[in-house]
Amino acid sequence: xxxxxxxxxxxxxxxxxxxxxxxxxxxxxxxxxxxxxxxxxxxxxxxxxxxxxxxxxxxxxxxxxxxxxxxxxxxxxxxxxxxxxxxxxxxxxxxxxxxxxxxxxxxxxxxxxxxxxxxxxxxxxxxxxxxxxxxxxxxxxxxxxxxxxxxxxxxxxxxxxxxxxxxxxxxxxxxxxxxxxxxxxxxxxxxxxxxxxxxxxxxxxxxxxxxxxxxxxxxxxxxxxxxxxxxxxxxxxxxxxxxxxxxxxxxxxxxxxxxxxxxxxxxxxxxxxxxxxxxxxxxxxxxxxxxxxxxxxxxxxxxxxxxxxxxxxxxxxxxxxxxxxxxxxxxxxxxxxxxxxxxxxxxxxxxxxxxxxxxxxxxxxxxxxxxxxxxxxxxxxxxxxxxxxxxxxxxxxxxxxxxxxxxxxxxxxxxxxxxxxxxxxxxxxxxxxxxxxxxxxxxxxxxxxxxxxxxxxxxxxxxxxxxxxxxxxxxxxxxxxxxxxxxxxxxxxxxxxxxxxxxxxx
Amino acid sequence: xxxxxxxxxxxxxxxxxxxxxxxxxxxxxxxxxxxxxxxxxxxxxxxxxxxxxxxxxxxxxxxxxxxxxxxxxxxxxxxxxxxxxxxxxxxxxxxxxxxxxxxxxxxxxxxxxxxxxxxxxxxxxxxxxxxxxxxxxxxxxxxxxxxxxxxxxxxxxxxxxxxxxxxxxxxxxxxxxxxxxxxxxxxxxxxxxxxxxxxxxxxxxxxxxxxxxxxxxxxxxxxxxxxxxxxxxxxxxxxxxxxxxxxxxxxxxxxxxxxxxxxxxxxxxxxxxxxxxxxxxxxxxxxxxxxxxxxxxxxxxxxxxxxxxxxxxxxxxxxxxxxxxxxxxxxxxxxxxxxxxxxxxxxxxxxxxxxxxxxx
Ligand SMILES: Nc1ncnc2c1ncn2[C@@H]1O[C@H](COP(=O)(O)OP(=O)(O)OP(=O)(O)O)[C@@H](O)[C@H]1O
Ligand SMILES: [Mg+2]
Numbered sequence: 001x002x003x004x005x006x007x008x009x010x011x012x013x014x015x016x017x018x019x020x021x022x023x024x025x026x027x028x029x030x031x032x033x034x035x036x037x038x039x040x041x042x043x044x045x046x047x048x049x050x051x052x053x054x055x056x057x058x059x060x061x062x063x064x065x066x067x068x069x070x071x072x073x074x075x076x077x078x079x080x081x082x083x084x085x086x087x088x089x090x091x092x093x094x095x096x097x098x099x100x101x102x103x104x105x106x107x108x109x110x111x112x113x114x115x116x117x118x119x120x121x122x123x124x125x126x127x128x129x130x131x132x133x134x135x136x137x138x139x140x141x142x143x144x145x146x147x148x149x150x151x152x153x154x155x156x157x158x159x160x161x162x163x164x165x166x167x168x169x170x171x172x173x174x175x176x177x178x179x180x181x182x183x184x185x186x187x188x189x190x191x192x193x194x195x196x197x198x199x200x201x202x203x204x205x206x207x208x209x210x211x212x213x214x215x216x217x218x219x220x221x222x223x224x225x226x227x228x229x230x231x232x233x234x235x236x237x238x239x240x241x242x243x244x245x246x247x248x249x250x251x252x253x254x255x256x257x258x259x260x261x262x263x264x265x266x267x268x269x270x271x272x273x274x275x276x277x278x279x280x281x282x283x284x285x286x287x288x289x290x291x292x293x294x295x296x297x298x299x300x301x302x303x304x305x306x307x308x309x310x311x312x313x314x315x316x317x318x319x320x321x322x323x324x325x326x327x328x329x330x331x332x333x334x335x336x337x338x339x340x341x342x343x344x345x346x347x348x349x350x351x352x353x354x355x356x357x358x359x360x361x362x363x364x365x366x367x368x369x370x371x372x373x374x375x376x377x378x379x380x381x382x383x384x385x386x387x388x389x390x391x392x393x394x395x396x397x398x399x400x401x402x403x404x405x406x407x408x409x410x411x412x413x414x415x416x417x418x419x420x421x422x423x424x425x426x427x428x429x430x431x432x433x434x435x436x437x438x439x440x441x442x443x444x445x446x447x448x449x450x451x452x453x454x455x456x457x458x459x460x461x462x463x464x465x466x467x468x469x470x471x472x473x474x475x476x477x478x479x480x481x482x483x484x485x486x487x488x489x490x491x492x493x494x495x496x497x498x499x500x501x502x503x504x505x506x
Numbered sequence: 507x508x509x510x511x512x513x514x515x516x517x518x519x520x521x522x523x524x525x526x527x528x529x530x531x532x533x534x535x536x537x538x539x540x541x542x543x544x545x546x547x548x549x550x551x552x553x554x555x556x557x558x559x560x561x562x563x564x565x566x567x568x569x570x571x572x573x574x575x576x577x578x579x580x581x582x583x584x585x586x587x588x589x590x591x592x593x594x595x596x597x598x599x600x601x602x603x604x605x606x607x608x609x610x611x612x613x614x615x616x617x618x619x620x621x622x623x624x625x626x627x628x629x630x631x632x633x634x635x636x637x638x639x640x641x642x643x644x645x646x647x648x649x650x651x652x653x654x655x656x657x658x659x660x661x662x663x664x665x666x667x668x669x670x671x672x673x674x675x676x677x678x679x680x681x682x683x684x685x686x687x688x689x690x691x692x693x694x695x696x697x698x699x700x701x702x703x704x705x706x707x708x709x710x711x712x713x714x715x716x717x718x719x720x721x722x723x724x725x726x727x728x729x730x731x732x733x734x735x736x737x738x739x740x741x742x743x744x745x746x747x748x749x750x751x752x753x754x755x756x757x758x759x760x761x762x763x764x765x766x767x768x769x770x771x772x773x774x775x776x777x778x779x780x781x782x783x784x785x786x787x788x789x790x791x792x793x794x795x796x797x798x799x800x801x802x803x804x805x806x807x808x809x810x811x812x813x814x815x816x817x818x819x820x821x822x823x824x825x826x827x828x829x830x831x832x833x834x835x836x837x838x839x840x841x842x843x844x845x846x847x848x849x850x851x852x853x854x855x856x857x858x859x860x861x862x863x864x865x866x
Pocket of ligand 2: 550551552
């Protein structure tokens with residue numbers, strides 16, 4: 001990719017990251033500060049000594065801290081929906097980010113406040129000050145430099161967490177790196193985002209350190225006597241200005257994002273090729289039909305369906321029939337296909353052999369490990385005589401359904417990771433989109449590939465049952481099956497992805 | 507002004523109980539500087555912290571300026587509104603100053619005024635006034651980290667005076683200061699007491715502090731007050747440990763068969779004429795072995811160890827003369843033939859103990 005292509009990705013990613021991290025840090029600050037102070041006050045010897053409260057709060061904080069963020073992200077989806085009315089997008093990512101950061105920051109607050117000399121608490125009490133006075137006039141002002149340092153650390157951790165926000169379509173620099181760098185082998189994008197992240201983290205740290213220095217210098221700390229006080233005023237002004245301007249800017253950005261009108265269709269899609277096809281439609285065809293598309297990119301295969309079910313997005317475009325049937329059954333959802341669009345033919349690739357004949361007894365073949373893709377892969381191998389499946393093996397066939405391996409060994413990997421394994425195995429069955437991302441061409445490079453005709457694995461536009469007749473959906477379905485889209489797919493993917501139009505067979 | 511009745515404080519830790527105060531009855535009169543001395547762990551800090559209820563006594567009562575503080579509401583470590591208001595009228599000065607490093611000197615003195623609810627302007631005016639009083643008018647804008655120990659303690663004193671207290675509590679306020687600074691801070695306390703009519707309860711382990719500023723003193727041992735009274739009263743008490751510590755006299759007889767007596771001056775008589783009068787009247791050679799004289803509360807007080815020729819029986823008349831002059835005369839153990847040596851060693855040891863304590 002060229003710089004002109006990377007630059008908008010970076011800009012958007014930067015704003016998304018700033019938006020998510022800014023808000024979640026603010027919430028973590030407001031939530032973690034009282035929790036941390038409470039932990040100190042209710043502890044043994046504290047002013048509000050209360051063992052049960054201390055134990056419960058401590059336990060909650062510890063549980064919050066030990067949960068891996070990605071689990072929190074998924075587990076909190078219902079709560080997120082309750083709070084911000086949606087479970088996908090940058091705004092939705094703020095909820096788990098903030099909840100993850102609150103206990104983290106609370107512990108840092110606790111440590112900072114504990115460091116304040118007990119004598120000061122005593123002095124304020126001796127003046128007739130109550131608990132609020134002690135907290136607001138002694139503990140917090142005294143701990144301020146440590147609190148700022150703690151907040152800096154929290155913001156940096158949040159920047160790290162926000163990389164996972166792509167799971168719920170939150171965007172941000174981290175998910176740009178994952179989407180383009182990891183999944184699509186766009187090393188230049190990955191390098192650019194990583195550099196951008198390093199710059200941001202460094203800047204945050206430097207600003208945090210500078211504020212801490214200003215604060216301590218203002219107090220006539222070591223070696224600063226007489227030199228610094230004059231600058232304190234300026235430091236405070238900058239601090240206050242930043243405290244006011246940054247949240248306002250973030251609010252403005254959030255509001256700007258929220259603007260939606262009736263004709264806008266929100267669609268959840270995988271980045272490649274689904275979102276690209278939709279972007280083509282949006283740029284070239286939708287306008288004329290009076291249609292506006294809001295395309296949300298997801299790296300995950302669960303959230304697009306749950307978001308469609310809950311109505312947060314109007315439609316999705318990323319899956320095929322066997323996957324959807326399984327999903328509807330297991331998750332009790334009611335998603336229905338509308339129209340087929342494309343097929344990413346599964347192919348068998350090898351870096352060692354030039355033709356199918358070279359693959360045989362003793363060779364290792366990598367296959368995706370998820371139920372539908374694995375079954376699909378085994379059926380492909382079966383059709384071409386590399387293995388023999390037991391009679392009646394279904395679409396979700398597994399290694400256990402193989403009647404005769406004909407000497408082949410198998411390695412099961414996550415679908416996205418399979419192309420990376422090509423160097424280590426003799427052959428691999430790779431999904432079309434991942435093959436394209438890895439620079440492979442199903443038409444030219446595959447030893448064998450799936451047939452497009454009558455293939456149940458064609459990807460379609462899907463909606464919640466009952467919305468099939470929404471005029472906007474009908475318009476989009478028509479545009480996705482248009483001659484222009486067909487040409488676009490053929491041109492752009494050169495046979496790697498094939499247009500498969502028409503109603504979805506059952 | 508400050509009265510405690512049968513004050514007891516028991517600290518309970520998981521595995522044991524420590525009785526820090528064991529039935530303390532303390533009476534501090536209005537307008538006096540009252541010093542409490544005692545070895546480390548005697549319970550001095552516990553006592554002073556119980557006076558403003560920073561530590562809630564296990565039993566007993568505390569009355570300050572006619573108000574029974576122990577009767578005021580408060581549960582556990584939380585103080586009720588009335589108790590907080592009462593604390594606002596009692597100033598407290600700490601060994602380690604306990605100034606907020608996040609506030610300027612002025613800000614530190616304003617803090618109690620903020621708690622008392624004074625308006626901004628009023629606060630600043632009053633804080634400047636207080637800083638003026640302790641001689642730090644020019645340091646208002648400085649931060650505590652930029653001050654010397656003595657200056658910090660002056661700020662601490664200014665802060666303690668913010669609520670116009672009638673009572674000032676001081677726990678080892680000069681222990682972290684060098685002797686020179688200690689003297690000037692004590693002088694300040696003394697001046698403020700005169701100027702503002704303060705009653706001061708101060709804790710110290712330095713006898714010099716008591717000598718320099720205290721009108722009255724008490725000795726604490728194992729959570730109990732073993733001696734208490736005005737300094738002259740203590741001096742007049744035969745065998746007073748405090749008097750001995752305050753005015754230690756040394757010196758051993760120049761030859762056996764002589765009588766050594768310790769003479770205590772309470773401030774009514776002057777030193778020289780009595781001794782020379784004795785010498786002239788009875789024609790005896792008196793040699794002074796050692797003396798510790800000082801001005802306590804404006805009066806000449808102290809003790810002197812003198813040696814008279816001959817045995818105790820030979821000196822009954824001169825000693826009677828000294829007693830007639832209103833002086834306390836103890837026959838020192840060192841010269842008494844019948845006194846066992848251990849008696850002397852005990853006294854010396856305990857004096858040494860206190861000196862060591864003071865050096866800590
Ligand atoms: N919070 C506490 N918990 C448990 N024991 C305590 C506590 N505070 C004081 N003590 C104990 O009470 C006793 C008296 O302590 P206190 O601090 O009153 O002595 P002190 O006379 O002030 O000593 P120092 O001269 O060393 O300051 C000591 O044995 C001490 O260990
Ligand atoms: Mg003490």
